[in-house]
Amino acid sequence: MRRTAARIAFATVSAAAAAVLLAACGTDEPLDTAHHADPAALAWVDKVCSGVATGSAKLAQPPAFDPANPQGTKTAMVSFLNSLSSALDDMAGGIRNAGAPPVPEGQSAVDKATTTLGETKTKIADTLTKMRDAKVTDQASLQKVVAEADTTMSGLSEPEGPIKHLRANPELNLAFAESSTCKQVYGNA
Numbered sequence: 359m360r361r362t363a364a365r366i367a368f369a370t371v372s373a374a375a376a377a378v379l380l381a382a383c384g385t386d387e388p389l390d391t392a393h394h395a396d397p398a399a400l401a402w403v404d405k406v407c408s409g410v411a412t413g414s415a416k417l418a419q420p421p422a423f424d425p426a427n428p429q430g431t432k433t434a435m436v437s438f439l440n441s442l443s444s445a446l447d448d449m450a451g452g453i454r455n456a457g458a459p460p461v462p463e464g465q466s467a468v469d470k471a472t473t474t475l476g477e478t479k480t481k482i483a484d485t486l487t488k489m490r491d492a493k494v495t496d497q498a499s500l501q502k503v504v505a506e507a508d509t510t511m512s513g514l515s516e517p518e519g520p521i522k523h524l525r526a527n528p529e530l531n532l533a534f535a536e537s538s539t540c541k542q543v544y545g546n547a
Contacts, residue, residue, distance in 0.1 A: 395533035398460035403530060404539035409452015410521075411543045413445035428500035432489065435507070439486040443479055449520075450475040461529035474520035485510040 395403075421434035450472050458465050485507045492503040525531045534540060 393532065395536045396460065396529060399464075399529050399533040400537060402456050402459050402464075403533040403537045405456035406453055406524070407534075407537060407540040407543050409455060410449050412452060413448030416441045416445040416448065425497070428494050428497055431500055432492070432494040432503060435504075436486065436490050439482055439489065443482050443486065446475050446479045446482070450479075453520075453524075459524075459527070459530055461527060463527055464530060467524045467527045467530060470523035471520035474523060478520075481511060 421431075421438040423431045423434060425431070453468055453471055453475075459468060488510065489503055489507055492499070492506075494500045494503055521534075525534055
């Protein structure tokens with residue numbers, strides 16, 4: 359049971375947060391050395407990476423699970439889902455607060471990214487409500503709650519999350535790859 363409870367929490371982090379946060383600025387694609395990011399696009403991406411970092415800080419402490427304490431495990435998972443929801447708000451706010459990207463089709467990319475974050479937050483809210491309201495008295499009842507959460511949270515395993523919409527824009531992708539702020543925050547870019 360411990361693995362199952364941990365799986366939903368860490369799958370949640372991986373799917374909805376860590377991938378969004380860590381893949382936000384990273385890429386394995388080589389840079390086009392003949393073309394560099396527009397300074398305005400680079401400044402915009404720096405703001406986005408800084409905003410995303412604020413959300414990721416809330417997820418630095420994953421929940422602790424005690425297989426002997428099903429109610430405590432449920433409480434830890436509820437707390438973690440609350441933190442994840444707050445982190446998603448920070449990420450969406452960071453993207454919105456950066457303003458309109460100074461590149462062609464940039465606002466469309468932002469709209470898609472923030473819509474994806476909103477959809478993710480809705481799934482987390484649904485999961486949180488069900489988990490908060492569930493009666494957990496033993497391992498079997500905890501396992502049922504975790505299985506239901508797993509079903510609700512399915513579909514959040516997209517590796518790049520909403521950032522993929524920003525990176526789909528060639529000018530923004532180049533700026534993400536060249537951003538020194540993203541390199542500082544995430545250690546790669």
